[in-house]
Amino acid sequence: MKTKRRFFITLSLTLACCMPALAGDAPDDLASLSLEDLMKVEVTSVSRQRQSVAQAPAAITVITSEEIRRSGLTSIPELLRLVPGMDVARLDANKWVIGSRGNFGQTYAQDQLVLFDGRSVYTPFFGGVFWETQDYILQDLDRIEAIRGPGATLWGSNAVNGVINITSKSSRDTQGWLLTGTGGNIDGQGAIRYGGKIDDSTFYRVYTKYSQTPHLESADDRWDSLRGGFRIDRYSTPKDQLTLQGDIYSVHLHETDSFASPAPPFLAQSPNSLYSSGGNILGRWTHTFNEKSDMALQVYYDRMERETLADLSMDTVDLDFQHRFSPAANHEIIWGFDVRVMSDHIEQTSPITLADPDRRTNSIYSAYAQDTWAFVPDRWALTAGSKVEWNNYTHFEIEPSVRLLYTPNHDNSFWGAISRAAHVPSRWEEDVHTAGITERAGPGGVPVFVNTNGNQDSQSEILMAYELGWRTQLTKSLSFDVTGYFNQYSHIDSFEPGPPSFAPTPFPHLNLPLNIANNIAGNVFGLELAVNYRVTPTWRLNGSYTFTEIQLHTLGQDVAEEHTYEGTAPHNQFQIHSYWDITRDVEFNAHLYYVDNLTVHGLGNGTPAYIRTDLGIVWRPRKNLEIALYGQNLLDNSHFESSGYGFNVSSPVPRSVVLQVSLTF
Amino acid sequence: MRRAIKITILPSTIALALAALLAWPGRTKADGPSREYQVKAAFIYNFIQFVDWPSSAFPDARAPIIVGVIGEDPFGGALEQVMRGKAVNGRNLAIRRCDNVDQVDGCHVLFVGGLDGEHRAAALARAATGGVLTVGETDDFTRSGGIIQFFLDDHRIRFEINARAAEQAHLTISSKLLRLARIYGN
Numbered sequence: 001m002k003t004k005r006r007f008f009i010t011l012s013l014t015l016a017c018c019m020p021a022l023a024g025d026a027p028d029d030l031a032s033l034s035l036e037d038l039m040k041v042e043v044t045s046v047s048r049q050r051q052s053v054a055q056a057p058a059a060i061t062v063i064t065s066e067e068i069r070r071s072g073l074t075s076i077p078e079l080l081r082l083v084p085g086m087d088v089a090r091l092d093a094n095k096w097v098i099g100s101r102g103n104f105g106q107t108y109a110q111d112q113l114v115l116f117d118g119r120s121v122y123t124p125f126f127g128g129v130f131w132e133t134q135d136y137i138l139q140d141l142d143r144i145e146a147i148r149g150p151g152a153t154l155w156g157s158n159a160v161n162g163v164i165n166i167t168s169k170s171s172r173d174t175q176g177w178l179l180t181g182t183g184g185n186i187d188g189q190g191a192i193r194y195g196g197k198i199d200d201s202t203f204y205r206v207y208t209k210y211s212q213t214p215h216l217e218s219a220d221d222r223w224d225s226l227r228g229g230f231r232i233d234r235y236s237t238p239k240d241q242l243t244l245q246g247d248i249y250s251v252h253l254h255e256t257d258s259f260a261s262p263a264p265p266f267l268a269q270s271p272n273s274l275y276s277s278g279g280n281i282l283g284r285w286t287h288t289f290n291e292k293s294d295m296a297l298q299v300y301y302d303r304m305e306r307e308t309l310a311d312l313s314m315d316t317v318d319l320d321f322q323h324r325f326s327p328a329a330n331h332e333i334i335w336g337f338d339v340r341v342m343s344d345h346i347e348q349t350s351p352i353t354l355a356d357p358d359r360r361t362n363s364i365y366s367a368y369a370q371d372t373w374a375f376v377p378d379r380w381a382l383t384a385g386s387k388v389e390w391n392n393y394t395h396f397e398i399e400p401s402v403r404l405l406y407t408p409n410h411d412n413s414f415w416g417a418i419s420r421a422a423h424v425p426s427r428w429e430e431d432v433h434t435a436g437i438t439e440r441a442g443p444g445g446v447p448v449f450v451n452t453n454g455n456q457d458s459q460s461e462i463l464m465a466y467e468l469g470w471r472t473q474l475t476k477s478l479s480f481d482v483t484g485y486f487n488q489y490s491h492i493d494s495f496e497p498g499p500p501s502f503a504p505t506p507f508p509h510l511n512l513p514l515n516i517a518n519n520i521a522g523n524v525f526g527l528e529l530a531v532n533y534r535v536t537p538t539w540r541l542n543g544s545y546t547f548t549e550i551q552l553h554t555l556g557q558d559v560a561e562e563h564t565y566e567g568t569a570p571h572n573q574f575q576i577h578s579y580w581d582i583t584r585d586v587e588f589n590a591h592l593y594y595v596d597n598l599t600v601h602g603l604g605n606g607t608p609a610y611i612r613t614d615l616g617i618v619w620r621p622r623k624n625l626e627i628a629l630y631g632q633n634l635l636d637n638s639h640f641e642s643s644g645y646g647f648n649v650s651s652p653v654p655r656s657v658v659l660q661v662s663l664t665f
Numbered sequence: 666m667r668r669a670i671k672i673t674i675l676p677s678t679i680a681l682a683l684a685a686l687l688a689w690p691g692r693t694k695a696d697g698p699s700r701e702y703q704v705k706a707a708f709i710y711n712f713i714q715f716v717d718w719p720s721s722a723f724p725d726a727r728a729p730i731i732v733g734v735i736g737e738d739p740f741g742g743a744l745e746q747v748m749r750g751k752a753v754n755g756r757n758l759a760i761r762r763c764d765n766v767d768q769v770d771g772c773h774v775l776f777v778g779g780l781d782g783e784h785r786a787a788a789l790a791r792a793a794t795g796g797v798l799t800v801g802e803t804d805d806f807t808r809s810g811g812i813i814q815f816f817l818d819d820h821r822i823r824f825e826i827n828a829r830a831a832e833q834a835h836l837t838i839s840s841k842l843l844r845l846a847r848i849y850g851n
Contacts, residue, residue, distance in 0.1 A: 030707035031747045035845055038711065039821055041704050170819065237804060238817045288817065291699045 057383060057403040057415035058151075059085075059469060059483040059528060063144040065169070070579055070589045072616040072630035072658060074182055074189060075211075076166060077131040079138070081593060082577070083146040083164075084530045084544030087569055089598075089642040092221035092651035093186075093213045094132040094253045097642060100148045100162040101487065102524045102550050102569040111160035111423050111461070113151070117168055117245065118320070119282055119300050122158055124342055124362065125312055127426035133251050133276050133304070134166075135227060137191045137207050139178060139662060142169040148528065149485060150465045152399035152421035153385050156338065156366050160421040160463050161487075170243075171195055171203040171233045177665050184658035187213040204232040215254075216651040217638055220271045223253035239288040248279035256649040259352065260436040266447040266509075269649055278304035292326040310353040314344040330377055334385070335369035344427065354433045362392040381405045393430055394460045397422045411473040419465050425458035429493060429516055448510045452495065455516040464488045477534040486525045491518035492565065494558040514558075520565065522552030538581040545574040567606060570596035587618040589630075595641070610639040612653075628660040699741070704822055705815060706743040709774060709800060712813060713753050715842035718773055719835045722796040723756070730756045731771055733797075735763040735788050736778030766791045777801040777811065785809065796835050807849040812836070814849075825849050 030038070063082045073079050077096040081088045089097045099109030110127030113120070114134075121129055144166050151159040175195040182189040188211065195205035208228035215222040229247030236242060253274050261268035282300035289295070298320045306312040322336030341363045346355035370385025386400035401419035408414075436449040469483040498513035530544040550566045578590040591614040599606045616630035633639070638652040713730060730753060732744060748758040763769055766784075769791045777788055777799060785803075789810050792799050799811045806814035807827040812834065814825045827849040831838050 030703055031710050031751065033707060035708070035711045035715075035842070038704060038708055039823060039845065041821065172818070235816075235818075238802070238815075288820075291701050 057381075057405040057417055057469070059148040059467065059481075059485075061085075061146045061148075061530065063146070065139075065142055067577075067579075068138055068141055068144070070587065070616075070618070071591065072589065072614055072628065072632065072660075074138070074187060074658060074660075075131075076134050076136065076138075079144060080146070080164065081575075083144070084575065085148050085526075085528045085546040085573070086146060086162075087548075087573065087595070089595075090653055091642045091648055092255060093216045094221055094223040095255070095648060096131045098129070098131070098164075099569075100146070101485065101526060102161060102548060102565070109161075110426065111158065111463075112162050112164065113155055113159040114164045114166070115155075116166045117282065118284060118298050119280060119302060120316075120318070120340075123304075123314075124426055125314070125344070125346075126428040127158065127423065130276065130304075130306070132223060132225070132253055133249055133278065135209065135211065135225060135249070136166075136168060137178065137180065137193055137209055139180060140169050140174050140193060140205070140207065142167045142173075148483070149417070149467050150399075150401065150419040150421035150463060153370060153387050153401040153419060154334075154368060156364070156368075156387055156389055156399065157391065157397055157422050157424040157460070160423050160461070168231065168245075170241075171205040171231045172235070174205045175203065178662065179664075180660070180662040182211075182658060182660045184656050186216060186654065186656045187211060187658075198232075201236060202232065202234040204230060206230045217654050220254045220256055221651050223251065225249060225251040241284075241286045243284045244282070246279065246281035248277075250277045251275070256651075257647045258649050259647060260447070260449045266449075272308070274306065274308045276304065276306040278302070289325070292332065293324060295321070295323040297321050307349075309350050310355065311347040311349055312344065314342055316340065316342045330374040332372045333369065334372075335367070337367040338364070339366075340364045346427070346432070352435055354435075355427065355431050356433065357431065360392075360427065360431070363390075365390045379407060381407075391424050393425045393458065394422075397424065397460060413471045415467075415469045417465070417467045419463075419467075421463045421465065423461040423463075425460065428454065429458045430454050430456050446508060446510055448500065448512050451511055451513050453498075453513055453515045458493075458516060459491045459518040461492050461518065462490050479532045481530045483528045484526070485528075486523065488523055489552075490521045492520035492522070492552065493517075494519040494554055494556050496556050496558055517556055517558075519556030519558060520552050520554050522550070524548065524550045540579045541576065543574065543576040545572075547572055567599035570598060570609075572596040585620045589616045589618065590614070598643070607640045607643050610641070611635055612639075624664045626660075626662045628658075630658045630660070632656045632658060699739075701822070702740045703743045703747070705802075706740055706747040708815070708822065708824065709744070709776065710747050710751065710758075712798065712800070712842065713758070713774060715839040716798055716831075717837040717839075718798075719796055722773060726755075728756065729759040730773045731759045731761050732774040732776070733761045733763045733769060733772035734776045734778060735766075735769065736780035736784070738762065738778055740776075763788075769797065770795060772797050774798045774800060777803075777806070779803070793830075793834055798831075798834070798836055813846075816847075823847065 061083050063079065067082060068079055071079060071082055073081065077088065077098055080086050080098050085100050087099055087103065091097065097103055097109050099112040103109040113122050114129050115121065116134065121134055123130055144164065147163045149162060151163040155163050174193060178193040180191050189209065191207065191209035193205055193207035195203065197203045210226050212224040213222060227247060227249035229245065231243065231245035234242040255272050255274065256269055257272050258267055258269050260266060280300060280302040282298065284296060284298040286296040287294060300318050302316040304314050318338065318340040320336065320338045322334065324332065324334045326332050341361065343361040345359045347358060348354050366387055366389035368385060368387035370383060372381055372383040374381040383403040386398060389397045389399065399421055401417060403415060403417040406414045432454045434452045436451065465485060465487045467483060467485040471481045473479045494517050495514035496517045496519065498515055500510045500512045503509055503511055526546065526548040528546050532542045534540050548569045548571060550569060552565055573596060574594045576592045580588045582588055593612040595610055597606060597609040613634045614630055614632045615634060616628055618626060618628040620626050633653060633655045638654040640650060640652045642650045709732065732748065734740065744760050748760065751758050761768065761772060766787050769775055769788060775792050775797045777785055780788065789799060793810065798813065800813045801811045802815040807825050810830050812827055812830045815822055816825060824846050826838065826843060826846040828843065
């Protein structure tokens with residue numbers, strides 16, 4: 001097993017970089033590699049960005065551009081279905097709840113941090129991601145890296161249950177024209193990209209993409225989005241890369257909401273239309289000093305606006321620096337700092353939502369350092385470090401972790417980790433008040449309208465996580481990866497009832513205040529198994545199984561939420577993916593996803609288990625032309641993946657057919 | 666209170682960063698052959714398999730293929746480790762450290778280490794006359810008439826080929842090697 005899998009896949013974690021282990025291949029082994037393989041060998045490891053998956057002491061999955069292409073999926077949130085252990089629940093045409101290891105909170109997966117090309121797309125308005133505004137030409141994505149479990153030591157607050165990094169290709173690798181169109185019964189997309197060069201070392205691309213989804217099935221949830229952007233990469237020296245990139249977007253979407261109503265049955269559905277637009281610009285400089293040392297400096301500006309039940313806008317400026325070096329033999333230190341300033345405005349446009357204050361400028365200052373010490377070179381490595389962070393709401397947060405990696409041979413690695421992570425309160429948890437957002441049946445049939453109140457003394461939700469993992473290459477073609485974890489949470493959001501008040505108009509009803517507090521605590525544990533099997537040189541299978549168990553209890557009066565939260569993640573999930581190259585120009589791809597039932601999810605009473613089956617055939621009649629036909633969700637007419645969230649009424653996901661045509665020249 | 670913390674943290678963070686920025690360059694030196702040069706040595710071994718030399722480049726049918734290094738040698742023994750005991754087309758591989766330009770004669774591959782412009786031009790000129798596959802890693806290596814230039818791309822090693830320079834040196838480079846390369850002048 002000298003040619004241990006050459007997965008020098010890039011990776012967004014610096015956890016344990018263990019260069020000694022990485023450099024463990026003797027030059028003799030290298031000589032037996034082909035040129036193609038040599039070109040894949042990574043020779044430096046940029047902190048937080050590069051690491052061999054096989055050597056990382058964390059639960060990491062990389063979805064490659066090849067897997068993205070062969071999934072047949074047509075949007076970024078849908079692509080995350082490919083990640084083992086990721087729970088992707090599509091609420092309606094334009095909303096998703098996506099997280100791993102349990103999704104707490106009243107809104108979308110507030111413990112899952114998501115970055116696109118190093119820019120955070122996690123919104124501090126409510127904690128979560130506006131997935132409908134995250135899109136790209138999928139062919140120009142390089143990879144999606146998903147870390148399950150806390151990544152707060154490097155990534156900071158809200159990297160509690162996981163971190164997702166979506167990375168686009170360098171413009172050097174997207175030269176020329178790409179025309180691509182997708183059509184089917186639930187969506188249509190068209191995109192154009194052109195990549196060119198300014199001089200021998202400077203490359204660029206520009207793109208635009210339009211997509212439209214009529215509506216899924218029952219609710220009015222149609223949406224369309226138009227976006228465009230550019231990326232310039234300059235390789236001024238072999239050791240320096242400068243990147244400048246930016247995007248703008250405009251998204252119209254519809255949703256069906258359910259609010260309290262003064263007339264029986266006191267709950268009414270109403271269609272709403274929302275408009276969101278924004279843009280960002282990002283510059284990054286990476287410099288390599290030598291194999292063991294490099295640095296990256298990144299600055300970005302992001303603006304988003306959203307017209308919904310209130311008009312939201314936010315400007316974010318972020319400066320991030322990181323440096324990796326080796327101060328002594330067998331030690332590698334990564335350190336860095338980050339400054340982020342976010343200025344927002346929440347303007348009241350309906351009686352339902354009010355923010356007090358309506359404007360806030362919040363800042364996060366953070367710094368981190370982490371050392372990886374290969375105390376027995378090529379065998380044992382210990383990684384320890386912490387992030388120290390300051391934010392306006394909870395002031396200091398300390399997010400340390402300790403990780404141990406044992407690599408007895410080329411084909412096995414064992415790791416364990418203990419980490420602490422924090423979810424910092426969002427604007428919604430601090431300052432937002434809602435009126436009549438839902439209704440409960442009261443005594444004597446009197447309707448009770450529920451009002452929620454943000455809490456300016458909200459505490460951070462704290463996680464202490466204990467993880468154990470084992471990766472093994474059983475044979476040259478079969479590998480597996482297993483992770484078990486035990487998570488202890490405290491200060492999870494609860495809704496504490498206050499004294500109800502009677503209101504005679506416009507209809508006799510009670511108003512019940514629910515005040516946000518942090519009185520829920522408990523444990524989550526689970527097991528994640530992933531298998532990769534290359535059956536023949538032209539047929540590859542991979543699969544995964546995930547078990548999740550959430551056990552919470554309340555320390556306050558709120559007895560509803562703990563059960564709600566316990567039902568937010570499926571107990572069992574599994575996936576099987578088959579990639580078969582029938583001939584050089586024809587591929588057959590098959591995907592099966594099983595998601596267990598959800599007992600309680602937001603508004604409704606849960607959703608039954610479902611199996612989703614996607615089959616696709618890809619044909620390349622010419623080198624520069626690809627035609628793909630996919631049947632998705634073939635086994636049932638439609639299924640719900642969520643029974644609603646907050647006041648959003650969900651829509652079932654129907655069977656669909658997708659035709660994709662891509663031309664490059 | 667909040668404001669006070671904000672003000673004090675920012676300058677101190679920047680000061681810390683600046684201090685480190687000033688302190689770090691050149692702090693680390695790799696021990697033994699570095700990963701980068703182990704991989705580059707393996708690349709050179711591969712190049713040899715995809716290049717045909719004119720028969721006049723060898724004194725006889727059993728003569729070894731000589732890999733020379735001129736200028737600073739960054740390999741730290743990696744070339745020997747990779748090529749020890751290996752043969753290509755029935756020819757053994759030998760490594761020669763060239764202390765001056767005269768020793769370039771007889772080499773089949775020449776790695777040009779960090780030389781200043783004048784010495785490098787002299788080495789390339791000497792190599793050009795004798796069917797030598799020149800390999801370098803400075804930015805302008807192919808532009809200056811070198812045949813293969815390594816460059817880093819996304820932390821991986823790639824190479825650029827100056828096909829015209831190879832032709833002038835009477836070397837035949839296989840299409841496979843050319844396909845994997847970035848071609849100078851394109």
